[in-house]
Amino acid sequence: MVILDKMVxxxxxxxxxxxxxxxxxDGIADFLAGLKRDRxxxxxxxxxxxxxxSDEGPVKNDDGESGAGAIILKMLEREGLTDHVICVTRWYGGTHLGGDRFAHVVTCVRAYLEHMRASGG
Structure with missing residues (x-):
């Protein structure tokens, strides 16, 4: 598991x-359970x-951040990355961000994909 913290x-x-x-x-469920072991x-x-x-096609979950899963999925599909889950985590700060929240999801996923390319993953 790779975690890039304090992205935005x-x-x-x-x-x-x-x-x-x-x-x-099951692998996705295990990944999420492992991530959430960190309080x-x-x-x-x-x-x-x-x-x-690879066996079921695309799956996503917004977890209340409407549209975020679709953005992550679109980027994964463009990248051609299969059997690899990407999760963007947000801690709400009390101010609605409007459309900027989507730009932040894109920024996070781009950083993750660049990290994977740089590390040979």
């Missing part, structure tokens, strides 16, 4: 991105994620 901070909201290779829906992530406002499973 905007009007009190903070973002992180994490991900890992997975095998099926910080368990208490986050949103853990939005997406994955393209």
């Amino acid at each position: 901070s905007d009007r009190g909201s903070r973002y992180a991105v994490s991900g890992a290779p997975v095998a099926g829906r 910080k992530f368990a208490r986050a406002t949103h853990n939005s994620w997406a994955c393209v499973l």
Whole structure:
């Protein structure tokens, strides 16, 4: 599991991105359970994620951050990355961000994908 913490901070909201290779829906569930073992992530406002499973196709979950899962999924599909879950975590800071929240999701996923390319993953 790779976690890139403190990716974006905007009007009190903070973002992180994490991900890992997975095998099926059980792998996604194991990844999320492992992430949430860290109390910080368990208490986050949103853990939005997406994955393209080689045997089932695309799956996503906004976790209350409407539209975030679709953005992550679209980026995964463009990248051609399968059997790899990416999760963008947001800790809500008390101010609605409007459309800026989508830009922050994109920033986080881009950083994760760049990290994966740089590390050979």
